[in-house]
Amino acid sequence: MDVENEDPSESGRLNDKAISCQRLTRCFGTFTAVNDVSFSVARGQFFGFLGPNGAGKSTTIKMLTGLLEPTSGQVQILGRDFGASALALKRQIGVVPEGMALLGRLTAPEYLRFVGRMYGLDQETTSRRTEELLEFMSLANESKKLITDFSHGMQKKLALAAAVIHGPKVLFLDEPFEGVDALASGTLKAMLQGMIHRGVTIFLTSHVLEIVERLCSHVAIIHKGRLVAHGSLDELRAGVSPHSAGGAASGKLTLEEMFLSIVGAGHESVPQELSWLA
Numbered sequence: 001m002d003v004e005n006e007d008p009s010e011s012g013r014l015n016d017k018a019i020s021c022q023r024l025t026r027c028f029g030t031f032t033a034v035n036d037v038s039f040s041v042a043r044g045q046f047f048g049f050l051g052p053n054g055a056g057k058s059t060t061i062k063m064l065t066g067l068l069e070p071t072s073g074q075v076q077i078l079g080r081d082f083g084a085s086a087l088a089l090k091r092q093i094g095v096v097p098e099g100m101a102l103l104g105r106l107t108a109p110e111y112l113r114f115v116g117r118m119y120g121l122d123q124e125t126t127s128r129r130t131e132e133l134l135e136f137m138s139l140a141n142e143s144k145k146l147i148t149d150f151s152h153g154m155q156k157k158l159a160l161a162a163a164v165i166h167g168p169k170v171l172f173l174d175e176p177f178e179g180v181d182a183l184a185s186g187t188l189k190a191m192l193q194g195m196i197h198r199g200v201t202i203f204l205t206s207h208v209l210e211i212v213e214r215l216c217s218h219v220a221i222i223h224k225g226r227l228v229a230h231g232s233l234d235e236l237r238a239g240v241s242p243h244s245a246g247g248a249a250s251g252k253l254t255l256e257e258m259f260l261s262i263v264g265a266g267h268e269s270v271p272q273e274l275s276w277l278a
């Protein structure tokens, strides 16, 4: 069988996991950025991947999407690994990577048409979706400008448009809301929730914990390269003492309170002010 042309979502139908990794590890020289990380994400789940700066989130996303080779460990997307069916798998996923990786010398319509064709969409479908996406992202009036002259938020919206043009089954988003205005952010959240209702799996990193709490049903927290929490929001709450998290005695702990309780140990020793600042 030609594994490159096989639809991994069909062959993996019996596997209810959209994403799974076992003992995933990535070293840069002697430094271990991601250390023995294992977790899975069920199909159709809205999953938040959290961690402080430098914890290993982007490195993990790059390995989950086939952009970076793990030092050791395994990754399966829709039940398949990149080794056997990289091209077929990449057609099933959409990615907004950390640096967005746009082609700055193109205009937004040129870029979307290029990405659509690279994903194997026919010309007519690519053109129709390009127009719809530019309209949806409020970028239709910017179609003559080069991407390099876009603002950061405009580039983010374009990167998101490019990540969904082929209708992916699994969507990976590294900080999708960073720099995006409140109006566009509302539209994007609605779009992502609509995708979840249609069975798409979304894996998202964000430092905006209110957004993660509102959108995601399950989360994992990585800290210094190691997975320190994984489960539904209620499972996380059950594992965190309200007292140690400083939450209101009667109310539910917020995700931010749980996050600070889980990764905040040792942070007390960091000076809370700089005496020379007026």
Ligand SMILES: Nc1ncnc2c1ncn2[C@@H]1O[C@H](COP(=O)(O)OP(=O)(O)OP(=O)(O)O)[C@@H](O)[C@H]1O
Pocket: 028, 033, 051, 052, 053, 054, 055, 056, 057, 058, 059, 060
């Ligand atoms: N190519 C690289 N070479 C050396 N070190 C790297 C490389 N890429 C990442 N790192 C290091 O790995 C660690 C994890 O980085 P990563 O970008 O995954 O963190 P992150 O959780 O996404 O952080 P942030 O929230 O700040 O974006 C950091 O210490 C970073 O400096």
